[in-house]
Amino acid sequence: MRSGRPAVPGRLLLCTDGLWRYLPAAEALRDRLAAAPASGGGGGPLDGARSLVGYALDAGGHDNVTALLLPVPAGVAPRAGSAGEV
Numbered sequence: 001m002r003s004g005r006p007a008v009p010g011r012l013l014l015c016t017d018g019l020w021r022y023l024p025a026a027e028a029l030r031d032r033l034a035a036a037p038a039s040g041g042g043g044g045p046l047d048g049a050r051s052l053v054g055y056a057l058d059a060g061g062h063d064n065v066t067a068l069l070l071p072v073p074a075g076v077a078p079r080a081g082s083a084g085e086v
Helices: 026-035 045-058
Strands: 010-015 067-072
Touching: 010 045, 026 045, 045 067
Parallel strands: none
Antiparallel strands: 010 067
16 A cells, blocks of 8 residues: 655545546546536535536446545645655
8 A cells, every 4th residue: 555645735636437537637627627617616625526526427427426626735745755655
């Protein structure tokens, strides 16, 4: 098992292939989040995740479309020696 910490602030997306199949590129995910009416580009993580799942369902997804969008605050830096630790 491996662990890691994001090096920059932003959002961390954990999702199943039911979402990834319809939005496989990071740019497409960012564009979809920015254009989402529910999130307005600045909504919370729940709004963003709902928007992504809704997009996949509307595009024909019907099985195992799951998304978890986590905010990564500024100042979250990796600990020294933490890369690859369990």
